[in-house]
Amino acid sequence: MTAFRPTPRLSTATFPNPSSLPRARPKGVAANVVIPGIVVAASVYVVISYIKSQLSHESSTIDKMFAQKNTPAVEESRRRSLLIETEGDPRRTPYNILNWK
Template identity: 55%
Template sequence: MSTTAFQPTMRRAARAQTAALRMPVARTAPNLIVPTLVVAGAVYAVATYVRSQLSAESETMNRMFAQQNTPQVMESRRKSLLVDTEGDPRKTIYNVLNW
């Protein structure tokens, strides 16, 4: 085994070409604007889609609860949950989302 130091086998001309390929891309306005617009458009599209889905789900739930919250059902709940003596369970600290 040889004790000489490692010597690269690549020639100088090849090293010069690879150095030219690794030159940094200039940060000009078009190079920054296009990716920014793409990201902003994608975020906007996702946010719009999520908002429309949440709105549709909210309308569905509102229709479902409107059918269940008739005066007869509310009176039955009031009697079965002892609202007059123990208070309305929908107004407790544990049901924060309903406030």
């Protein structure tokens, strides 16, 4: 059996200095400003479009549900119980601005 011999330490001279290695740098304004700007704008547009489509879908679903409940008798009962003539319609408050059409 042979005796255990640890491997010799490698000196730092055997590895290249990372700062001395050539780097691939994009050149020009397009690569530094325009492309990231386009990516950000496209991402924002996609997110806003998705949210808008989801709100539209939910709004139409809820409108269909409430259309079944909005009979003249229900509206009259709501008008009496919510005091719409004196207090105003709560569906038209600034808190419900998304519901305004």
